[in-house]
Amino acid sequence: MTSTSAVPASTAAPRPGEPLDPDAAISVRGLVKRYGTATAVDGLDLDIRRGEIFALLGPNGAGKTTTVEICEGFRDRDGGEVRVLGTDPATGGRRWKAQLGIVLQSGAGDSQLTCRELLRAHGSYYSDPRDPDEVLELVGLTEKARSRGRTLSGGQRRRLDVALGIVGRPALLFLDEPTTGFDPEARRQFWSLIRSLRDLGTTMLLTTHYLDEAEALADRVGVIARGRLAEVARPAELGGRGRAPAVVRWTEDGVRRSEATATPTAFVRDLAARFPGEVPDLAVARPTLEDVYLQMIGEDRA
Amino acid sequence: MSAVSTTGTTDPSRTALPSLGAVYRTRAGVECKEFFRQRESVVFTLVFPVLLLVVFGAVLDYDLGSGVTFIQYFVPGVIAAGILGASLQNMAISIATERADGTLKSLYGTPMPRSAYFVGKVVQVLAVTVLIIALLLVIGAGFYDVVLPSGADWLTFAWVAGLGAAACTLLGIAVSSLARNGRSASATVTPIALVLQFISGVFFEFSQVPVWMQTVASLFPLKWMAQGLRSVFLPDALAAQEPAGSWELGRVALVLGAWCVAGLVLCVLTFRWQERGTR
Numbered sequence: 289m290t291s292t293s294a295v296p297a298s299t300a301a302p303r304p305g306e307p308l309d310p311d312a313a314i315s316v317r318g319l320v321k322r323y324g325t326a327t328a329v330d331g332l333d334l335d336i337r338r339g340e341i342f343a344l345l346g347p348n349g350a351g352k353t354t355t356v357e358i359c360e361g362f363r364d365r366d367g368g369e370v371r372v373l374g375t376d377p378a379t380g381g382r383r384w385k386a387q388l389g390i391v392l393q394s395g396a397g398d399s400q401l402t403c404r405e406l407l408r409a410h411g412s413y414y415s416d417p418r419d420p421d422e423v424l425e426l427v428g429l430t431e432k433a434r435s436r437g438r439t440l441s442g443g444q445r446r447r448l449d450v451a452l453g454i455v456g457r458p459a460l461l462f463l464d465e466p467t468t469g470f471d472p473e474a475r476r477q478f479w480s481l482i483r484s485l486r487d488l489g490t491t492m493l494l495t496t497h498y499l500d501e502a503e504a505l506a507d508r509v510g511v512i513a514r515g516r517l518a519e520v521a522r523p524a525e526l527g528g529r530g531r532a533p534a535v536v537r538w539t540e541d542g543v544r545r546s547e548a549t550a551t552p553t554a555f556v557r558d559l560a561a562r563f564p565g566e567v568p569d570l571a572v573a574r575p576t577l578e579d580v581y582l583q584m585i586g587e588d589r590a
Numbered sequence: 591m592s593a594v595s596t597t598g599t600t601d602p603s604r605t606a607l608p609s610l611g612a613v614y615r616t617r618a619g620v621e622c623k624e625f626f627r628q629r630e631s632v633v634f635t636l637v638f639p640v641l642l643l644v645v646f647g648a649v650l651d652y653d654l655g656s657g658v659t660f661i662q663y664f665v666p667g668v669i670a671a672g673i674l675g676a677s678l679q680n681m682a683i684s685i686a687t688e689r690a691d692g693t694l695k696s697l698y699g700t701p702m703p704r705s706a707y708f709v710g711k712v713v714q715v716l717a718v719t720v721l722i723i724a725l726l727l728v729i730g731a732g733f734y735d736v737v738l739p740s741g742a743d744w745l746t747f748a749w750v751a752g753l754g755a756a757a758c759t760l761l762g763i764a765v766s767s768l769a770r771n772g773r774s775a776s777a778t779v780t781p782i783a784l785v786l787q788f789i790s791g792v793f794f795e796f797s798q799v800p801v802w803m804q805t806v807a808s809l810f811p812l813k814w815m816a817q818g819l820r821s822v823f824l825p826d827a828l829a830a831q832e833p834a835g836s837w838e839l840g841r842v843a844l845v846l847g848a849w850c851v852a853g854l855v856l857c858v859l860t861f862r863w864q865e866r867g868t869r
């Protein structure tokens with residue numbers, strides 16, 4: 289899926305030692321975080337530009353949530369520089385937090401309050417909250433407005449988490465595995481919600497295990513492995529995907545054939561000339577995001 | 591879900607954050623709803639002391655001398671135990687639960703002033719404490735000939751209950767940090783509270799408790815709350831039955847005040863917005 293937001297031509301990660309980017313929504317240089325003797329984040333550099341959707345991918349334990357929660361102000365860092373909307377999260381106050389929306393991996397907790405009451409209360413901490421009913425409509429929970437938080441199903445609860453994340457009208461929204469527990473239809477609806485938020489200028493940092501989700505939503509993806517960013521690129525270009533040979537498959541004389549080619553258009557034109565009508569079982573495929581991702585993670589683990 | 595229809599993000603530097611008072615009111619409402627809508631907490635905190643009063647009042651019907659019945663002795667004790675439940679037990683369990691299920695962490699990520707969380711809890715404790723005292727007084731006066739305090743006794747009642755509730759609230763907030771979750775907080779705090787009630791002059795006359803147990807009880811707030819409240823409800827003739835031979839109101843204030851300070855220090859040192867080991 290193509291992106292419409294204004295992401296500059298250079299899509300790569302910042303080089304180590306480059307100064308912090310004052311215009312970025314999030315700018316991270318040389319971030320280090322240790323737990324005991326284990327190093328969870330080991331010199332991570334990252335810039336997330338205002339208005340973009342950035343997906344952070346990586347296996348469990350690679351440092352995704354640690355990085356995100358340092359940016360959100362939940363965890364201390366052991367080294368490096370971090371600026372989120374121009375502020376160091378370690379010292380960010382109420383005014384800084386009022387510009388953020390946070391959907392935690394662990395959710396927003398149990399409550400005896402109804403969804404509407406929860407959103408009203410949560411919104412009242414912000415300067416210019418969205419209307420609770422409007423937010424319920426956005427996440428598809430209108431029918432649950434009067435249901436108590438703890439009576440919701442897993443997927444409904446996750447949508448309530450997202451609702452709580454956007455009720456404060458954030459400039460920057462953190463989404464840590466937001467669609468876990470969603471059925472396919474709910475995920476598609478969630479994607480369209482995220483796109484409409486992007487159209488309003490909301491910057492989003494998304495972590496996810498669903499590569500189709502990253503591909504559908506993200507302007508750029510970053511693959512994090514062993515505490516560092518292995519690569520940052522547009523989804524279509526990650527891991528040299530855009531330049532990788534395409535594979536053309538078809539059936540000829542009853543036999544499945546395939547050919548890897550750098551010029552699939554020319555190849556298919558030649559192929560079509562050999563057949564009177566349709567080329568049987570014709571398919572042209574590029575490596576999927578999942579293919580290149582698994583390859584990158586595999587290389588890193590080797 | 592549908593498309594976002596209204597205006598986009600605003601520049602918060604141009605819009606003032608809500609006032610402390612407004613957020614305090616929100617949190618007070620949230621905390622009271624959370625408490626009164628949860629059947630377990632209402633039964634445990636409000637109904638249980640009332641049952642104790644009714645059951646003990648029916649079973650232990652004897653005279654303590656000076657025309658005072660056991661139930662009249664029991665009312666201040668059960669009020670003290672009710673305050674303990676509404677403050678220490680309630681805070682320890684609810685905050686441990688909210689820490690384990692992510693409620694606290696989620697609030698920490700919002701611009702809610704941190705003090706608002708504690709203000710909400712304090713208002714909730716106050717509401718529950720006032721309600722439980724009213725319930726016990728109405729039942730005591732209506733069915734068990736308990737004489738309601740008069741004149742300056744109300745003042746003593748107010749400061750003993752207030753100071754006791756404050757000390758126990760702070761202790762409850764501190765104790766919540768020791769527990770892994772609400773269930774483990776309940777499993778730890780409930781037996782301790784029960785033992786304290788037995789040795790602090792709630793279920794038995796304090797003078798009948800063995801001296802070494804009296805000494806243990808004197809280290810904790812409940813004994814002093816019960817003693818201070820007895821001075822409100824019992825004739826001064828009964829002060830002679832106290833270990834010191836008097837109500838010791840000065841010492842009551844001193845011990846409860848010391849526990850407030852200790853509780854506050856413990857809260858500041860131990861309070862965490864997230865589960866252990868996540869920073």
